[in-house]
Amino acid sequence: MKKKTLVFGASLNPSRYSNTAVHRLIAHGHEVVAFGLREGEVAGVKIDAELKPYHGIDTVTLYMNATRQEPFYDYLISLKPNRVIFNPGTENPEFFDLLNQEQIEFEAACTLVLLGTNQY
Template sequence: MMTTGTQAKPQSPERVVVLGASPNEERYANKAMKMLLEYGHQPIPVNPGFEEILGIKCYKSIAEVPGPVDTVTLYLGEARSEPLIADILATKPRRIIFNPGAENAHLAQEAKAIGIEPVEACTLVLLRTGQY
């Protein structure tokens, strides 16, 4: 078992959409799902290719995710996230984390314009360093 010190439990658990979630353990989206669970958050996988990831129901689109969303952590390149901008913004998360390789200036600009914080960072690093 990995020891993470006192940072392992968040101040308040978040509902986190993992856009581009994957069951492949080599993918950072999968590592993020595991680490979000480890830190007490509720990851919500979104990927049309899978029924479930890590035993958690996987939604076909972000528009299907029920209830409030605190954070969207993005693991899709710009070409794949561009058509999803309206659906991402409609979830009204507090912030969108653009993981390395998932930067999208258009989405970031649109998010900021409606009060959603765009964050260019790595979810794994944010969690590990207590900055999440």
């Protein structure tokens, strides 16, 4: 089953993992929406620089370090995703607790590895 994914912290820079994640998610047939600090486009996906009320998000994959996540807690929870993936360097125990309270699954994992091993 293909999962609608929000790449949160998406970058236009092709050397960034979030950029690679957009490409690989598309290549695996997933629907992708993206939020980043700069608007632009990656692999045909528009990166929004303002928060949108996305609907039907299965997975949020985070590419933003823990100190930068705090202003977005309520927004990300409001999307009611089925899960949040904390990519390496984004792990955040405070956000883990909030997600637990909202019964939203989360995992500290690498989206690229999950895709590459068919565990996404």
